[in-house]
Amino acid sequence: MPVQTLTNLSDQDLILLQENIRTWGRELGFQQIGFANPDLAEHETYLQQWLAEGYHGEMEYMASHGHKRSRPSELVEGTRTIITARMDYLPADVETTRLLGQKSKAYISRYALGRDYHKLIRKRLTQLARKIEQHTGSYGYRAFVDSAPVLERALATRSGLGWIGKNSMLIHPKAGSFFFLGEIMTDLPLAEDQAYPKDHCGSCNACHVTCPTDAFVGDKILDGRRCISYLTIELKGPIPVELRPGIGNRIFGCDDCQLVCPWNRFTRPTSETDFTPRHNLDSADLCTLFLWEEEEFLQKTEGTPIRRAGYERWLRNIAVALGNAPTTPDIVSVLKQRSGYDSVLVQEHVHWALEQHQSG
Known part of the structure; x- marks a missing residue:
């Protein structure tokens, strides 16, 4: 495919580009790619209420940066679309609940057992962004992985990657919640995906009941x-x-x-050996x-x-x-x-x- 420029990309070109981005994302190890609009007004209200209650404790970074966390176009000027991505991380054959019952053993959250996900996913997102650039020509973008004021779960649900459950985690009906999220903020005028349509937690509140510290x-x-x-x-x-x-x-x-x-x-076991x-x-x-x-x-x-x-x-x-x-x-x-x-x-x-x- 010859390199094109943003000014001469037709609507059909943009549709094809989005499908290519999904394909390239899968080739880079992501299980799903979505596209979100940067409007997070509803989630901004929830964030401000949460902060007002002091639930962030010593996490001052949650309250800093003004409204940039909930307004991506202020964080990265010119943002028109956020490309969202998720990657499974749970290693195969790793003990979880049984280990919690062995009180002389140490339990470490399963996401932290292998290589730091920040580096791995940021590298993959950057590779994806450069792949896009090879097909569109120069464009504006920045990649993020839990490393800047970004409402990742809000953007993920806006782009159809799942719903925010009662445990405040993002949940996908065919993958659970053991996955990482990452984003590329871009000035590409891509069509947003439909927001995830329904909350499937129903009457279940197992997460609330089991929390060891309420x-x-x-x-x-x-x-x-x-x-x-x-x-x-x-x-x-x-x-x-x-x-x-x-x-x-x-x-x-x-x-x-x-x-x-x-x-x-x-939940599907990860195929990423770096998470071993x-x-x-x-x-x-x-x-x-x-x-x-x-x-x-x-x-x-x-x-x-x-x-x-x-x-x-x-x-x-x-x-x-x-x-x-x-x-x-x-x-x-x-x-x-x-x-x-x-x-x-x-x-x-x-x-x-x-x-x-x-x-x-």
């Missing part, structure tokens, strides 16, 4: 300050004492509201991970999302999980080994953990 305050409304993902990744200080028992053995993130979702019986668990992090013992020195932590989490928490919070989280684990000589021993660690934050959580075993 973080849901309503349908599709999550109080981030109580969410285990927030507590183990975003929160910089001490984890509130009253929420520590609910964390169980979850040391980085939480999947509970997805694991109980009936639609996730349709590294260093046995999908089934490691808490004691083993707690004794990692910082150098080992940095080496074994290199290139993974776990790095975001940092070593100090890594130890904080594992200390809480050890406090929730059954009392054994090994667990008490490793906690005592860390009781004098040079961090007030870690010491506080280690001492709390030891108290749980002394009181038990």
